[in-house]
Amino acid sequence: MSLRIALLGLLCGKGPASGYDLTKSFERSLNHVWQAGHTQIYPELVKMTSDGLVTVESEGARGRKIYSVTPEGRRVLHEWLVGHSPSLTVRSDTGLQAFLLPLLDRDEAIAVVQRIRDCHAERLAALDFQPRGVLGRYALALGVGQIRSVLEWADETIADLQRS
Amino acid sequence: MSLRIALLGLLCGKGPASGYDLTKSFERSLNHVWQAGHTQIYPELVKMTSDGLVTVESEGARGRKIYSVTPEGRRVLHEWLVGHSPSLTVRSDTGLQAFLLPLLDRDEAIAVVQRIRDCHAERLAALDFQPRGVLGRYALALGVGQIRSVLEWADETIADLQRS
DNA sequence: GACTGATATGTAAGTCGTTACATGTCAAAT
DNA sequence: ATTTGACATGTAACGACTTACATATCAGTC
Known part of the structure; x- marks a missing residue:
């Protein structure tokens, strides 16, 4: 739809x-x-x-x-x-990885989070080069915010895993 | 998969x-x-x-x-x-709404963003009641961060639209 | 004149996900 | 005894999306 x-x-x-x-x-x-x-x-x-x-x-x-x-x-x-109201269905492979992190040992988990971080940092860099016309101003801000919040989560999670 | x-x-x-x-x-x-x-x-x-x-x-x-x-x-x-690396495909109906906001007039746009805000605030409240066992600790933090970043975007966007 | 690469449009098979339908068991209350 | 509600498992039709295949035009260059 x-x-x-x-x-x-x-x-x-x-x-x-x-x-x-x-x-x-x-x-x-x-x-x-x-x-x-x-x-x-x-x-x-x-x-x-x-x-x-x-x-x-x-x-x-x-x-x-x-x-x-x-x-x-x-x-x-x-x-x-x-x-339209935001759909309730969510399917996030990154969320699934985060969910299952406790099944890994410490170093593997850190490596996984590190890769998630790297991929999102790359995406953030790519977003900055996105051409924008009349449309897209607000969506860009939303996207940047979403990605930044993943980066913050990754940093906190890596720190947390390293303490354990 | x-x-x-x-x-x-x-x-x-x-x-x-x-x-x-x-x-x-x-x-x-x-x-x-x-x-x-x-x-x-x-x-x-x-x-x-x-x-x-x-x-x-x-x-x-x-x-x-x-x-x-x-x-x-x-x-x-x-x-x-x-x-596994995070998939590059994204499909966000909220993102689509944000993208198309400029097609609406000021007051309609504000109402749309307000509803997006409300729905996400509701989801955030629901997340706090989620039972958590061994699994899910990290995913919960990720989810909360994501939703908070939508709320921040909504507040900024409403302020921005009101200024215009 | 032949080749290459960007332009341009389509079909078909298969996977993933949703909605609606269909069936039957068991425990507890009335 | 029967009804109700939670337990428990499935199928079928449809829609959304992906991947692979197929084709043809046009501009520029070698």
Whole structure:
């Protein structure tokens, strides 16, 4: 369900675009928040067309189809944005590793936390190079905060494990 | 892939258990980190049995089957814990809402962020009542940190929106 | 003129996860 | 005796997502 919201959001924010453009937009601006490849995007655009959320505005070279949002699409997007509550389901592989840390001996556990730390530090560095337009300002701040909090947890946890 | 890790982890940490027990364990101790219902757990245990990761130790009343971890299961769990790097794919509906905030007018945006804040405050309160055994200490700290960082972001964002 | 690489769009098979349906046991209370 | 509620296990259909495969255009260069 959220994939179509993301697509509607990009089309509303950046104007009409092709499936290819949207795939690139996902990679560039949205990928720290939601991910989808072209194999998911193309069929979804077709479904969204038959659901009346977008229309093919024009067909250009190389079979390129330019989609734009319909009033109904705008309505659906607005309704979701204003009405959606954070989903309760969480699936965090890092959280799972943290959960199971007590099954490891001290040095192994420290090494695991250290790697989690390194990976997140790398991601934080990558985020800073993210281009940002009208959209994405707030999401960037949220993402940075989330990653920083993992780094803090990692530092505290390593210190805690070293004391034991 | 991680579902079996979670199941192996619970079986290693808490000893042999039935599918039903594992389902309850998920609800009680693991649900802020990973989620799965019995409809996913029962078939997965069957697959894990045929893959040699767990065995049916005994069959009790009401067709209750007690699973325990095989040496191979222990090996697979250990390998994952020590070798797994955080996955790069992220899908956060809250992040998506944050990303698209600029599409809303000021007051709507503030209301959305306020609701995100409220939901996370509620989750934080729920986490404090989570029972914790040997496992889960570190995951709890991680979860609390994550949620706190959302609350901070929400406060800053609301202030920012109000200034505009 | 042939090759290469970026552009551009799609299908198919398989895995993972959700929702709805279906069944049966056992203990305790009424 | 029967009803209720917790215990206990499953299947089936569907939707979301991934990976691998397949194809074709166009611009630039060798």
